Amino acid sequence: MARSVSPIILFLLPALIFYFVFELFPIFYSLYISFFEWHIIGDVRFVGLENYLKMFSDPVFIIALKNTFIYTIVTVPTQIFLGLAIALLLNQRIKGKVIFRALYYIPVITSWTVVSLIWKWIYDPVYGFLNYVLLSLGVIEEPIRWLQDPSVALYAVMLVTIWKGIGWNMVIFLAGLQTIPQSLYDAALIDGASRWRRFRYITLPLLRPVIATVTVLLTIGALNAFVQIYILTAGGPLHSTEVINTYLYKSAFSYLNFGYASSMAWFLLTITLTISIIQRGVLSKKIEY
Amino acid sequence: MPLKISRCLERFFIYFILLVGAWIMIFPFLWMVSTSFKNQYEAFSFPPSLIPQKPTLENYVQALTIVPFGRWFLNSFIVASVTTLLVVVISSLAGYIFARKDFRWKEPLFYMFLMTLMIPGMVTIIPNFILIRALGLMDTYLGLIFPYTSWNLAMSIYILRGFFSAIPRSIEDSARIDGCSELGIFLKIMLPLAKPGIATIAIFSFLYGWDEFTWALTATSSSHMRTLAVGLALFHGKYLTLWTLLSAGMVIATVPPIIVFILFQKYFIPNLMAGAVKG
């Protein structure tokens, strides 16, 4: 019917226009660029898959790849573990639950920029608070150069990510825990289940869908981390905190090699999509109750 | 051990851990606020103390007058607000259609929107850069607003569609029978009833525009067009040790999001699956 079609198109048009121009088109344009040697000023030359092949013989890229995976494999489970632990504690009959929840959530709602800068100051080797505390307590004898020492820097960055993410996980797990009926725990208590068994056989299985979703989201986030690393270390020192995104960004806007950068972007995209699809599949088994 | 005593100990243990954890969560912020009230000497003295011995407002004064924090604050505000407005309007219209109307391309279009939720932002930075430059929008508000709006559409449409779908059709039908026009139904019935959803996406869009870093870094080059996120980072990059001043700037930058959070807390927690707040 002609009359009912036009309001539909009218209502959808703005969304479609914005979306196509700034989201959909760029995604494919990016792929297109990746097949070219494309410097911002100068020649544009078609090179096919050369950029992609170049990545794997680029030592910096390999380091970035390695760091990206380490970053993901460390921060994701740690955040989940700590977030779940706090949620479990908070789920007991605690007074001030709302206040605790808000306090833990403050890092989550603060921007990555501010968080990174705060921690950069805390990590300052000479005047930063962290070294001061550790030295006073005798935990370390010399100040640690958190963001300047290549053997420590990546861990320092990961700590910031974990710190910021715990509250987000906690809130989601709390909501999940609250959907488990108390009567199941009562029954288990009467059935003689110890605290550990109640956790293992009731809480954990019933939380599995939530944990699965959270894992997927966190993994995507970790693979694509950028802001905090850029601000804290810019990928240094000596590429010890270089991840794919930071190297990508530098290739594009410092070395001005758009083609190469785009190929890295698409590579990361492929990995991200693959992993999230696999994860959804594996962790979704038997989710229905 | 008697039941009562072990239970007591246990509760003590739980509160202890929760409090320690909470302290770890907020201490860095307290440290930031504290630093913002210290003068340069105190900030770099030993032992560092949480409460400034000689608190001063000079950092705040300088932030707003000498350094362009004030201008950056304005930029962030304009960008975030306009983005929010555009997102709300555009996604309400679209969300309504997806919720209530049927047409041939509905399913594929909707899935297309959803798919891009999985696509990380960095992929589009380079093409958008080329595009914005070509459109002559580099270093302008629109150069930030338009992409921000676009990137928030998928999530917002998804959320609003959910809210619109939840409104019973019988209310709409009853309005039709009462002689209300289609546009009238949209404006007077659907929108008001979807208010929580609209509030949610408004908050997310505003915070997104306020906090976004990567694109703002790429699309602005002159100091007076920077948003707070980029301005702060670049300021630090330039004046590596002016932590006091920077802290004041960060406190100023964090105040609006905290206000938003406190006022609209109930809209945050439910909308957990939106990865929008994360990274």
Added chain:
Amino acid sequence: MVEIRLANLTKRFGNVVAVDHLNLTVKHGELLVLLGPSGCGKTTTLRLIAGLESPDEGEIYFDNTLVNDMSPKDRNVAMVFQDYALYPHMTAYDNIAFPLRNRGYPESDIRRKVLEVAEMLDIKELLNRKPRQLSGGQKQRVALARAIVREPNVFLLDEPLSNLDAKLKTQMRAELRKLQKRLGVTTVYVTHDQAEAMSIGDRIAVMKNGVLQQVGTPEEVYEKPKNTFVAGFIGSPSMNFIKCIVKLKNGVYTLDCGDFAINLPPERGKEIDVPEGEEVVLGIRPEDIAIMPEGSSNVIPAFIELIEPLRPDMLIHLRIGNIKIIARSLSKPLWKPNDHVGISFNLRKLHIFRKNGEKIM
């Protein structure tokens, strides 16, 4: 098989006293029903016995052992919850096996016991299913199986039949009773349904606002209710209550109910120890009211407002002046609405209560 003794048991939630100095004994092997309206404290009492709540005052004894500080696990009680509380992600088999696994029994023993119990409750074919694949009645039997398999000291049942439809309810009632008798386990059964209580219980404990009103066999609470609450709660339709004033003339007690009066026969009159002019409440059950034609002797004139033809009974709503009562009649419908009839009360089944509800006779 234990005897449960509750001494001065009290539990408060904030300002509300859920259980108020309860003194009650559940005998070896008996099925005691805790009966009362919502909020009367029956479920709280059950949870106190289970160990899911701790009492603020008072003691709980299992066979002279004080169990106040014992965890539910150590008390060896089994509970069937109102919503069954089956673990949704485990099969029926695993649900039933769970308590045994928690105690570390070997799998072969577990298998044997689960199958035995499944056989007893006729759910063998359902063992591989998950709770969402079971009907209400089936879920309930799995919950029962889980309770039985442990051979506990005590069964605690919290409104186990309330989620079932009427027909299934009646059927399960009988089955539960048979099962309990067979196993001989001391059982405490909570319900708000007085018909259920009457049919299933060895004894019934009626509670209101945390206070025990009366405990006794079904006959006792039915025939000899101690106060108006118990009298009105037990029996459906409930007892008719009419306000009267006691009058004494020439040694004959009369209850003046305003629109009519009843003379009490001398032997019943002796039971009354109430001064003249005192207000009392007269109680008479619907089945103890006889309806006769209008002009018969010694009847009170009444007016039929409505007849509910339940079959085989009929419930006849009568009006005497401003007083409304309900009578139950087995006979064929001789009456129609708007008929004027005469009614008489079975004076041996008359109950008289003080204004505050306590029984006089």
